[in-house]
Amino acid sequence: MDGTFLSLQGFWFVLIAVLWAGYLVLEGFDFGVGMLLRLIGRDEAERKAVIGTIEPVWDGNEVWLIVAGGATFAAFPDWYATLFSGYYIVFFLILIALIFRAVAIEYRAKRPEPRWRSVWELAIVLGSAVPAFLWGLTFANIIHGVPIDSHGEFSGGLLDLFNGYAILGGLASLGLFAFHGAVFLTLRTAGELRRRAKAFAVRLVVPAAALVLALFVWSAANSGKSDGKWLAAAALATVAAVLLTLSLWLVVRDRDGAAFAATALAICSSVAAFFVALYPSVLVSSSKPAFSLTVFSSSSSHHTLAMMAIVALIFTPIVLAYQGWTYWVFRARLRGDSIPGGELLSGSSDRPTS
Amino acid sequence: MSALAATTVELSRWQFAITIIYHFLFVPITIGMGLFVAGLQTAWYRTRQEQYRRLTAFFGKILLINVALGVVTGIVQEFQFGMNWAAYSRYVGDVFGAPLAIEGLVAFFLESVFIGLWVFGAGRLSPRVHLATIWAVALGSIFSAYFILAANSWMQHPVGYRLNKVSGRAEMTSLWAIMTQGNLLESFAHVMAAAVVTAGALALAVSAYHLLIKNEVELFAHAARISLVVLLVGAISVVTVGHFLGQLVAREQPMKMAAAEAIFKTEKPASVSLFAIGPFEKHPSKTEFSVTVPHLLSFLTDWHWSSEVYGINYWQRDYQKEYGAGNYKPIVALNYWSFRLMVGVGFLLMAWSALGLWLARKRRLEHSRRFLRWSIPLLALPFLANTFGWLLREVGRQPWVVEGLLRTSDAFSHAVSVRAVAFTLAGFILVYTLLAGIEAGLIIYVVKRGPAPPAGKGEQPQQIELGY
Numbered sequence: 001m002d003g004t005f006l007s008l009q010g011f012w013f014v015l016i017a018v019l020w021a022g023y024l025v026l027e028g029f030d031f032g033v034g035m036l037l038r039l040i041g042r043d044e045a046e047r048k049a050v051i052g053t054i055e056p057v058w059d060g061n062e063v064w065l066i067v068a069g070g071a072t073f074a075a076f077p078d079w080y081a082t083l084f085s086g087y088y089i090v091f092f093l094i095l096i097a098l099i100f101r102a103v104a105i106e107y108r109a110k111r112p113e114p115r116w117r118s119v120w121e122l123a124i125v126l127g128s129a130v131p132a133f134l135w136g137l138t139f140a141n142i143i144h145g146v147p148i149d150s151h152g153e154f155s156g157g158l159l160d161l162f163n164g165y166a167i168l169g170g171l172a173s174l175g176l177f178a179f180h181g182a183v184f185l186t187l188r189t190a191g192e193l194r195r196r197a198k199a200f201a202v203r204l205v206v207p208a209a210a211l212v213l214a215l216f217v218w219s220a221a222n223s224g225k226s227d228g229k230w231l232a233a234a235a236l237a238t239v240a241a242v243l244l245t246l247s248l249w250l251v252v253r254d255r256d257g258a259a260f261a262a263t264a265l266a267i268c269s270s271v272a273a274f275f276v277a278l279y280p281s282v283l284v285s286s287s288k289p290a291f292s293l294t295v296f297s298s299s300s301s302h303h304t305l306a307m308m309a310i311v312a313l314i315f316t317p318i319v320l321a322y323q324g325w326t327y328w329v330f331r332a333r334l335r336g337d338s339i340p341g342g343e344l345l346s347g348s349s350d351r352p353t354s
Numbered sequence: 355m356s357a358l359a360a361t362t363v364e365l366s367r368w369q370f371a372i373t374i375i376y377h378f379l380f381v382p383i384t385i386g387m388g389l390f391v392a393g394l395q396t397a398w399y400r401t402r403q404e405q406y407r408r409l410t411a412f413f414g415k416i417l418l419i420n421v422a423l424g425v426v427t428g429i430v431q432e433f434q435f436g437m438n439w440a441a442y443s444r445y446v447g448d449v450f451g452a453p454l455a456i457e458g459l460v461a462f463f464l465e466s467v468f469i470g471l472w473v474f475g476a477g478r479l480s481p482r483v484h485l486a487t488i489w490a491v492a493l494g495s496i497f498s499a500y501f502i503l504a505a506n507s508w509m510q511h512p513v514g515y516r517l518n519k520v521s522g523r524a525e526m527t528s529l530w531a532i533m534t535q536g537n538l539l540e541s542f543a544h545v546m547a548a549a550v551v552t553a554g555a556l557a558l559a560v561s562a563y564h565l566l567i568k569n570e571v572e573l574f575a576h577a578a579r580i581s582l583v584v585l586l587v588g589a590i591s592v593v594t595v596g597h598f599l600g601q602l603v604a605r606e607q608p609m610k611m612a613a614a615e616a617i618f619k620t621e622k623p624a625s626v627s628l629f630a631i632g633p634f635e636k637h638p639s640k641t642e643f644s645v646t647v648p649h650l651l652s653f654l655t656d657w658h659w660s661s662e663v664y665g666i667n668y669w670q671r672d673y674q675k676e677y678g679a680g681n682y683k684p685i686v687a688l689n690y691w692s693f694r695l696m697v698g699v700g701f702l703l704m705a706w707s708a709l710g711l712w713l714a715r716k717r718r719l720e721h722s723r724r725f726l727r728w729s730i731p732l733l734a735l736p737f738l739a740n741t742f743g744w745l746l747r748e749v750g751r752q753p754w755v756v757e758g759l760l761r762t763s764d765a766f767s768h769a770v771s772v773r774a775v776a777f778t779l780a781g782f783i784l785v786y787t788l789l790a791g792i793e794a795g796l797i798i799y800v801v802k803r804g805p806a807p808p809a810g811k812g813e814q815p816q817q818i819e820l821g822y
Contacts, residue, residue, distance in 0.1 A: 060466045060470060062429075073436065076447075077444050080436045080447060081436050081441075085769045107792070311456055
């Protein structure tokens with residue numbers, strides 16, 4: 001194994017970590033907004049505005065998941081195969097939830113009947129909460145370890161995936177995304193809606209941070225070692241905790257943009273802590289440490305990794321540029337108390353000053 | 355293989371078949387309607403005629419309802435390779451994963467990000483930039499089809515790879531070869547043309563409905579004429595490209611084409627069968643009865659009236675020599691009838707659109723109630739033809755999942771139990787049926803409501819309204 005080979009696998013491991021971080025930051029607030037839809041939006045105009053904050057962008061956000069999945073398939077076929085077949089029912093549930101959620105966002109406003117709308121709103125709430133929980137559960141299992149045999153195949157049952165640590169992981173991501181979504185809504189709305197979103201952010205930060213912290217502590221206790229890798233992961237986890245605290249302070253001070261940046265970075269550093277702690281494994285086996293899949297045992301050939309690296313290096317900046325531009329186009333805050341039924345915009349003059 | 359494993363394979367195949375056929379109901383609408391709507395908006399941008407603005411918004415709404423289901427059912431397909439076909443994913447990931455990942459990065463991002471900009475950006479972007487966003491959506495969906503077909507073509511005709519003796523897996527040697535092989539270029543052109551046909555038939559059916567109830571006759575007579583031209587161009591292209599694709603497949607996958615023609619014994623010259631009945635056996639080796647046109651199959655296969663065309667029984671022996679004992683025949687009846695129905699629909703739609711254009715030329719289209727009435731149920735035909743085309747391509751490749759390299763029966767997930775697959779299969783059927791009903795209801799609702807009223811005198815609307 002020459003040096004290029006090593007660095008290419010490292011490159012793809014990092015790139016996949018970046019794709020997951022991008023996905024969880026972007027769809028993370030989509031999930032949060034979805035979960036809080038009926039709590040923050042009290043009437044039709046408000047709910048329309050709440051959904052309006054993610055409507056133009058959710059589709060592009062979800063593509064990060066497709067690309068993370070596709071990149072894993074191309075760069076680490078064994079990781080992709082064992083993960084997706086092993087977590088079969090969990091992924092099925094995520095798919096069904098994402099299907100209902102997407103269809104609900106698109107179809108809700110297409111008919112005027114209140115019953116039609118409230119059924120789809122329920123689909124948005126559940127379709128957001130279920131994957132928000134299950135992604136946390138999935139990642140917790142990846143690092144905590146599930147039964148994997150000598151052929152690199154998952155050899156457990158469904159109940160092996162619902163252990164205490166994984167459930168805590170699910171609750172932590174659920175709480176984190178709910179908070180992240182509330183902060184996002186604070187940034188993207190004005191008036192009464194913003195006031196309510198802010199109140200929710202303040203209320204949600206304590207349970208969210210407590211769950212995330214509990215997960216970090218359990219993870220640290222589990223690993224039992226304190227080598228350089230462990231220290232790096234612990235440092236990143238600490239950064240995440242600090243950023244969460246900081247975001248609360250910023251929300252209270254009405255620094256909405258900075259608060260959102262802080263929660264987004266908190267998610268990024270949590271993801272980074274996860275991947276640093278995981279490396280060089282990609283799926284931990286609880287049956288026997290030697291059966292764990294690693295970046296070396298599960299990767300594609302040198303040629304494929306190199307070709308795909310070129311494609312990724314060319315196109316990732318282009319995608320980031322036009323997706324970033326979309327957020328710039330839709331930067332105006334929305335509110336739920338102007339012309340009834342209309343799509344309501346407010347300029348920067350509407351920014352809260354208090 | 356154990357009976358349990360065989361059941362897992364069988365159920366996984368049903369699940370993949372059902373979910374992919376369902377997904378491909380929406381794909382051709384997204385591609386074809388995307389282009390159709392982009393064309394209408396371009397016409398509005400150039401001429402500033404109110405009718406084009408209204409048609410863009412109206413057909414745009416129908417497009418959007420489809421895109422939602424197309425996107426989410428597409429995610430299911432990407433996940434399913436790993437979920438149900440883990441052995442396949444391990445074996446081909448090095449090669450097959452690349453076009454799939456590139457699809458996400460290059461095509462799917464483009465389509466998904468710009469559709470948001472198109473729908474909600476009307477008031478915020480200049481008309482020129484707004485027009486560019488719908489073209490970006492259309493381009494994204496076209497690129498998407500290209501990369502997915504690159505992956506699929508590799509399963510039909512593997513190129514640009516070598517087998518790694520140590521790992522026993524396929525490894526990519528040339529991305530360029532995978533991205534430019536003939537099977538890909540021709541199947542891509544075929545799918546594009548089929549998408550245009552689908553959009554043309556959809557727009558025609560919608561226009562015919564409004565002409566029948568005498569709603570906005572001028573607007574929809576114009577839309578019907580555009581649809582007929584689109585349909586005719588699409589139908590001529592799909593049949594022409596289909597012919598060349600058939601010739602290519604006859605060279606690359608001779609068993610598939612022999613099965614599609616139900617030609618069991620080698621013939622010289624070979625005749626085309628128009629209607630055939632075979633013995634009711636699992637793997638028949640002859641037809642009982644067949645109505646044939648002499649010499650035609652020889653001519654269609656390689657432009658020579660008297661050339662030899664090898665039959666299914668010949669290829670069966672040939673495959674056994676190369677790959678060992680076993681059955682290498684696909685389900686002949688399914689291939690044979692899928693092929694005939696697909697081709698039949700192509701020619702029928704070509705004739706139908708020609709008839710419609712002739713009526714339009716005689717200025718009788720709006721009043722030809724019988725033509726209009728039949729144009730509505732005719733909408734089912736392109737969807738059937740799309741499905742039959744894929745059945746031919748995928749069933750015709752069996753027993754291989756990757757032609758000559760990996761059998762479908764060896765490709766499944768060992769970690770997934772029969773119970774789990776049965777559960778998800780039932781779940782997908784339930785959810786997909788429910789959503790199909792809702793989507794159909796919603797489209798009918800939008801179609802019946804018709805386009806938004808025109809702008810009043812003196813008003814000059816500057817944007818396409820897609821919101822509600």
